[in-house]
Structures are given as C-alpha cells and as structure tokens.
Amino acid sequence: MTTLLLIEQVLNGLQAGIMLFLMAAGLTLIFGVMGLINLAHGSLYMIGAFAAAAVAAATGSFLLALFASLVAAAAAGVVIELAVIRRLYDRDHLDQVLATFALILILSEGTRWLFGSFPLYLDVPTILSGPVILPGGIAYPAYRLVIILVGLAVAAGLFLLIGRTRIGIQIRAGEADREMIAALGVNISALYTMVFALGAALAGLAGALVGAIQSVQVGMGEPVLILAFVVIVIGGIGSIKGALVGALLVGLTDTLGGVLLPLALGGLMDASSATSIGSAVASMLIYVLMAVVLIFRPTGLYGTA
C-alpha cells in the first residue's frame, strides 16, 4: 500500500462524500423545514442524470447537460410538490413514506417507459477526460477533481444562502416556527415549493455529475438515497453542517474500507478469501459507523433532541 494509492483513495472518498452531501443537504432541508420524509428524492437524482444524458446526446455539450439536469430536476420537484407533496405536510410519517414510495414506482417506471431498460452513458467532457498531476506527482482523473471542487463550491453557496440571505433567514425561521413566519407575511407555500425545488435541483445535479462516472439507469437513485439517509442519521436531521460532516465520513469510510480491509486481511489469510471477506465486511462498515453514532448520540452528531 503506497502513500500515493492512499491519497488517491482519500480523494475518491471525498468525491463520493461530496456528492452524497448534495443529496443529503436537500433531504435534510426538506425534513427540517417541512417535516417531510421524501423517499422520492432518489428519483430526482435519476431525473437529473437522465436529463443530462439526453441533452448531452442531443447537443454534445456537457455544460448544457448539467444545466438541463438542474432545470429538469427542479421542474420535476415543483410539479411533484404542487401535485402530491404539499398534501403530505400535515400527514404522519407513514403516509409520507407510502405516497413517496408510490412516486418512486411512478417515476421509475415512467423513466423506463421513456428511455428503455438499458443504461445510458454520459461521457466525461474531453477536456476533463485525462488525469491531472497533483503536487507530489499523483496522477488523478481531472473530472473527479473538478466534481469535488464543484461540489465544494455548491456546498459553500448553500451555506451562504442559508446563513446570509433573506431567503435563508425565512428557511431557518420556517424550521423554527411555521405559524409565526406565516403571520409575518411570508408566503409559506411558495417558500415550501422553493425549498423542495432547491433540494430537487441539488439531487439532479449530483445525479448528472455522478452519471458521467457510472452508468445512467433506472433505480440508480435509491441506493444513493439510502446512503443519504445514513448520512442524515449520523449528522442529525435538519442540520446542513451535520449533512456535510456525515457525508464526508460516509464517503471516506465506504471508499477506504473497501480498499483497505481486503489489504489488511491479506496479511492474515490467502488473497482470494481476503478479498471476498474484506469486501463483504467493508460493505457493512458505514452501517456499523451509523450504529456507533446511534449508541452515543441517538439524535446524530449535530442533531437537536
């Protein structure tokens, strides 16, 4: 195990974590402000990826494809919020789970009907397709490095939006006391639609960015959704900061565990069983992390009781 390989894996972990953050931030914001658990958030991720793949295939422009992912996911978010989600704010969690589960079925099958069952491919733009040489002589794929930077920029923008702007103040006030901000003349249903669309756009962007590394296919959103849930449980519901810390922890644990565990076990047993046992155990690491956090902080690292 060389230091170079380790640094490369740390960067991969950061990349996975920062993409998870884009998902988890929207989820935690929607839960914090509207009290809604949205299982269909993974579908918005998928919609972003499909929109990007379709636009990239039609125009050849990756930037247009990214823009399309934002617009398509935000638009889908607005439609879903107006048609279904707003009827669920006053319902219990069970109804929210079921209605958004129904939305997954509708959106997944609808996408399969439109695009077919075969995966689409979204190519990394040629300018970013090669490696860059980092200080220390590490060759790392330029695209991955760029999405880490894009992700960090979006995260910074989100913290500014929530912390420094008028909209952000309304969002935070909405988390604290719905009736009060309605009484102060804020249009609460417009605010909710906007928060939902913002969360959707973040998910769609993540879908498009990751779609260029992996394949774009129906069902791609739900595994990421569940990872984002793990992130939120670790970070604490409603906390953007918790979502960031949790996402990086999960991204790093998952990536490094998958590489390091088989290597570590290689010293104890033969190579093939080290690989199989190592990867099987590594697949459980983030859940073990979640369990440990739950034992010591049942409301997450940054959650309030």
Next chain:
Amino acid sequence: MTEPLLDIRRLTKSFGALHATDDVSLTLLPSEIHALIGPNGAGKSTLIQQIAGGLAPDAGRVMLNGRDVTDLSTAERVKCGLGRTFQISALAMENTVLQNAMLGTVGATRSVWRFLTPIMQDGQLRVQAEAAIERVGLEDVAHARVSTLSHGQRRLLEVAIALTLSPKLFLMDEPMAGLGAEGTARMTAFLSELRREAPILLVEHDMDAVFALADRISVLVAGKVIATGTPDEIRGNSDVRAAYLGDEVPL
C-alpha cells in the same frame, strides 16, 4: 414521628441562566393534601417533572417512600408507588374508558407479559378497573372512546387510572381544570376522602379548592419555595401577599 412519603431535598434545575428550580425542599406526609401553588412561570411544571421522572435535576434528591428514586425512570417511580395525573390528559384516545382503566390494572399487577389471554375477559382485573371508573363516576361512559369525552371527563379518567395503581401517594396536576362548578365540588369532596388512602401533592389553580382542601400549602415563586404552612398561615404571610400582589387571587 411519621415518615414523609415524598421527601424532596434541595432540588435544583437550571436552563441556561434561568433557575427553574432553585434549592427546593418539601415533604408529603401520610394522609395530607399538600398543595403547591404559585404564579405562572414559577417552575411548578419543571418541579413536577423532576418528581415524576421526566427531567433529571442538576442537584438534589427525590426520596419516594424512603427510597432514593432520583436516578430512576418514570416507569420505575410508578412501581415505587407514585400515582400521577396530568394537566394535559395523557390517555390512549382511540381506546375506550374501560380499556384505559384496564391498562392501569395491567401495570399495577405487572401482568403485561401475557400474550394469549384476552385481557378484557380477565374478571379480576376488570372488576378493579370498573370499580375505579365507578368511583370517579364515569360508569355511564365506560365503553365510550376517550376521544368522545369532554375535557372534564378525561380529567376524571386520569384519576381513575391512578386509582387502579393503588399508589402510596398521588401527584395531581390541576385535576379541577375544565370540570365546571359542580364537577369541581364533586372532585373536592372526592379528594378530601382520598387523602385517607394516600396523601396528595396537589398542583392547582383553583384557589377556593386549594384553600378548602389543603392541610399545608407551599408557594413557589421564581423557582424558590417562599413559604410553607397551613392555609391560615399562608393567607397571613406577607411574602406571599407580595408575590401575588395584583393577581386576582382571594387570599
């Protein structure tokens, strides 16, 4: 020398800079009604929660029936003999009055880990539950769902459930609220008798009822007990008058 059934020793609880409970000590003796009064925000609810187990004090002890229960959960304190009623009803709203009372008998007889015997056909427990319901006068609505009851009836059901536990002492949080004049009179008479079974720590806003019932009264102001004494002593206490000055409380 009679041992107090409830002995609160120097209980202290702060939320940031707010001293919600400030070095509070009080006792509840056998067969007495000890009323706890004080203006809104005096810290009555915080104190009750610390006695019942919902909130851990920063310092001080709660002794129940001679046993230190400061570190025990709500459920364990109930097993030590604490019977409680709530200011805002805590009832299984979709269940019937009888089912709620039966839950009390299940708790009292520690018979919850029975999975196959139909509980409502358990003659012994049912008799106990029905007796408690009858004592508070709810027998006509025994089979009604709690969600259909009036607030006053819910308050009576709270008392009935506490009765099924045969507690060593009662902790009652505003049992008169929502009862109306006739209901309050009946409840006053009822509690007056009940103290012979087990003493009552009574938190109540209805001052007529408090002064009619209480053997002793403690006045809580800004987290501190400023006076404890018989109703006559409290009436004549200048600190209490000062604390309540401006309130429309007949002193």
Next chain:
Amino acid sequence: MMLPERTLNIILFLALPLVAVIALALDEPFIITLATRAAILALAAVGLNLALGLGGLVSLGHAVFFGLGGYAMGILASHAQSFTPLDLGLFTLDGTKSMPIIWLVAVTVSAFAALLIGLLALRTAGVYFIMITLAFGQMFYYFTISWPAYGGEDGLSIYVRNSFPGLNTLDPIQFFALVFGVLAAVLWLMGRIERSSFGLALGSARQNAVRVETVGLSPFRLRLVAFVISGAVTGLAGALFADLNRFVSPTMFSWQMSGEFIVFIVLGGIGRLYGPVVGACLFVLLEHMLSGVSDFWLIYLGAVLLLVVLFARGGVIGALANGRGVHD
C-alpha cells in the same frame, strides 16, 4: 354493501382457499402457486402489522427478516443437497431438508436480528426509526451481494422443495394447504396478542407513550418485544417464500420488498388483523392482471397506492366494512 368487519374478514379469508380449490378442479396449478405466493406475502405483512399497525413502528427494513428466513432455508438446504456440513467455527452442523427444523432456525435467526436492530433503532423515534431500519435492510442486501459463499448476487437454487412430515410438498395444492395452515395459525396468534394485556399496552404506547409509562410500563420494552415477534413472523414467511421459489437471492433483502410489505398493510387497511391478507392478495392479483396488460404495471400500482394514501385511508376493508378498525 356494508358488512360487519368480522363477517367480511371470514369471507375474504376463505376466498383464498376457495380460489386454490377451484384452480385444482380446473387443473390450473399456476393459479394455486399464485394463491400460495399471496398467502406467504400476506404472512410477511401480518408479521410487520404487529409492529406497524398496533405498535406504530414504521419499519422500512422488514425485508431483513424476510431475507434472513430465506437464507436460513437456502443455507441449510444447500448443505443438505451437497452433503457437506455447515462449518460454524466452533462446531459443524448438518444441513437439513426438513421444513419444521428450517422454520425453527428461520424464526430464531430473524428474532435475534430483530432484537439487535430493535435495540439500536428503538432508541430513536419517528423519521429516524424509518431511516435506520431502511439502512439496516440495505446493509444485509449489500452483505449478501458481496458474500460469495452462497451465490452472492446470483443467489442460490435449491433443486427439490423441502419436506414436511406427512405431506408431498411438491404437489402445489398440498404446499398451499401447508402455507395456508401456517397463515391461519399465525393470524389466530396475532388476534390473541392484539386482545391480550400485551396488545393493550402496545396499542396504548402507540397512542400515548407517557400514559404507558405512568402506569409503570416501559414503552421501549413493549416495542422491542413487538419488533422481535414481528421480525420472527416475517422471517418464517421468508423461509416459506424461498421454498416456494426454490431459490433465494439478495433481492429478498431489497428495500422495495420492505416497501411492498407496508403497501400490503395499507392497501388492505391499517390496524386491521386481516388488512395485510387482503392487501397481499390484491397486490398479487394486480401484479398478475396488470403485468399481462403492460410492462409498466408498477405505474398503475403507484397511482392506486397514491390515491389510497391521499383519499382512502381505511383501505379496502375500511371501504367495505362498517364500524372502525383498531384505529383509523
């Protein structure tokens, strides 16, 4: 047409064996297999219903127990069919093709997993509980995919259905009868539990946890026990499901499976003993009819589900029966 719920339950319950017997007379073994599938899925959801309907615990991870039951069957039977003992480190265990033994193992393993998951997840409530149960489900899913010993992602085939004393389990109607017998027994058991002192306390804890504490009971312990029983029943269903298909794979652990169990309960009518049975039958019927009409039948299922959640909260039994369920 409004019927008392009890009468309606009996009619709906007897519909399933009636379908199986008619299918036998018409020599349609596939229909019998469908009825068996419905009964097994119903059993899984009946298990979940104790936690969800009576206890108010929205578990989105019950596929864990379904999958564990399935793999209990798969692992024991695969060792029996290859005549290699199962090496557990400290001791070895022979595989078995006997259903009663497999069921016992499935129930024990699922109950133990439910105990561990419950100890962690029940420290929290509400949306945390939903997310944590979902996450643990995913953990088992990925574990079985990356664990190569029992087929990994491809799953594990069992060539001959396991045996039950006195029955020829390969005959569809006999296997149906066995499954239906198990379902009936578990429904009877659940009915008893619902009306027991434990059931009263569990239902009260769902409505008001403080009330339960105030009579000296611990809501945590009540919920934990309910979760364990619930997981054990769903685990038993998993073993039967694997035996029906003679195949187990990681998809038994998938989150969609957990979601579908909840769907059965809500389609039938939440908080009603027979709700999951009706919901599972309806699901299998819709699946059978709609998947013939369209490749995208899940869209229609999604639409139906959305309408039920938004506008018809009592489910099918709620629409057909007068009076109210355990809770509405």
